[in-house]
Amino acid sequence: MRMKKKKRVVAALSGGVDSSVAAALLKEAGYDVIGISMQLYDHAQNETTRFDSCCSLKEVDVARRVAQILEIPYYVLNFEKAFQEKVVDYFVKEYLNARTPNPCVKCNSDVKFKALIQKAKELGADYLATGHYVKNVLNAKTGFYELHKAKDVSKDQSYFLFDIDRNELPYLLFPLGDLLKTHVRDLAKRFGLPTAHKPESMEICFIPNNDYAAFIEKKLSSPLSKVAGNVVSSDGKILKQHRGYYQYTVGQRKGIGLSQTHPLYVVEIDPNLKQVCVGKKADLWMRGLIAKDINWLRLPETQEVSLKIRHSKQEWQARFSETVSWSSHAQPIFFQDRVAAVTPGQAAVFYQDDVLLGGGWIERGLH
Template sequence: MFMKKKRVVIAMSGGVDSSTAAALLKEEGHEVIGISMQLYNHAELEAELKENRFDSCCSLKDVDEARRVAQILDIPYYVLNFEKIFKEKVVDYFIDEYLHARTPNPCVRCNTDVKFKHLLLKAKELKADYLATGHYVRNVFNEKEKCYELKKAKDLKKDQSYFLFGTDPKELPYLLFPLGDLEKTEVRTLAERHHLPTAQKPESMEICFIPNNNYSNFIESKIQNKKAFQGQIITKEGKILGKHDGSFQFTVGQRKGLGVFDSNPLYVLEVDHTSKKVTVGSDQDLKSIGLVAKNINWIKYPKSPCVSVKIRHSTKNIPCTIENLKTHVKVLFQEPERAVTPGQAAVFYEGDTLLGGGWIEQRLS
């Protein structure tokens, strides 16, 4: 990676990816410093929600495993308290979005506002040359344009570029992603070779601060007046089908748990923040010709209005055209797409190069 030895801070989550990234950096001869972030008070959260099972991402168990890996690799290791900033930038945002009838993406917020922004500052305080993470993404220097570009990972099934659209391009010269050119199977093999206890650790698919991934119970525990979020479930023609106990329990595209029945499958089309009405309809009704996104962050400006967009991490790239307006971007799909969801991220690409992205404000019917 480099000809000279560098001081590198590696963000360690206690999983196989960050553990292997640390091992690779150490193997290359760099001075590696491991750091884990304490993002919330585990004991308080468990007591508040009356949950005693808590082994999701960033848990105490993960911190212990990160410490074990650091001991095996013989690198310094520290745990930093990021509870306040994580609550402000991620947890409070998560709750507020659902209460305003939007579907949040806390992982994007965490990467942008906590991991890179604040952890990079800590790395600089430690006189480190770089901050490294276990993300599956590539940071490539474009010799022709004399700038760094974020590109999709070699392992497209594990690619995490979608979550990094909020990255400040000024940060790119100081970021390392050792796993960008590796397949997941290769990473586990390397972890075994380095005798890391995380080599076969399962991946966590849950939101780290939500026990058992039950976000509805978590949000409900934060609400003073629960009746204020009750409302009607209606068709797009306005016919009342039933009532619900909380608008925050619904997201666009949802089919299960609606509490109403019809001869044909019903899906959530819209959640109205003001009236608390949840509109349902057919799968065909979910399709949109485009979207409007706001708070756009451009890592690299597009060369053409013809780009591609991802409206969820798990979906394919969608060919589209974009119109860059003063406060937002208007996106028109080549073909109608289903379940465009306000609050989710719209992330733009040229080929495998990440251009940037923003937050979906509305869908265009």
């Protein structure tokens, strides 16, 4: 952690073990730490079903206790309007456009980092710190900061940060980037934090019971009949009716509700026809994809990159069809070997070695 003189830092506190240990490490290192939690949605409407979700009232209470133990100032800021517009509305719109959204990426780039850096500056802070598992490294050759994968590869969260503004990187601290999760748990115990044994939540914070289909149905302005349609085979034969195409995603196998001699997968969704097309796994294999709205944190040194098309350890070797530049915002990229289940709406994130180059949103796969 960089500090020549005592610096002020805003630590984002979610009520989880990672953010609380990050704040504790900064306090121990001599920073002037201010804890902030974000209220992102209407608790009165959601508390009964999501009482222990990220940024819920319960989590805010935990974060407040952490701040008391660390003896740091603590504030809860309301970002409900921005979260509704930038994350929730986007989430629903993407599913209704037959795309599979990634709300965590949008929340990071369009709400959390943008809003908290602005708030940090208003409070006279030099940095914003979070509990993300990622490294922020100053490149001695270029003089610019760049994001690298975390030491704990199993917890690396760089995939979710590809869309943040590269101009924000000098203001960001990630104290957990060089730590293993097991070490973070041990540190939480040493600091006496109430989050030491807290389990991780893998659910979308604003979706009650993780039932995104029911959530979307509540948001629909038209009757369910407007999104109902047919499940068809690759040759156009009607196999069954569905009650909403938004309940399906490209690559899905479970929950289709059809008995065949071979496994069936969702291979395409047409929101205009309200049609879900299913086929064999071979129909899912793609030689490349089109990525749009690309955000670059660093330009690649060559056209060859490693590519993630979902949050997992799995990476594929790929190549841009042409040399890219800072202004390359829509780009075809081709896999070294064919890849299955390229899902429109998900993030395509580019790496070279451990360096996060940036990423974009999958428009479609290329057969």
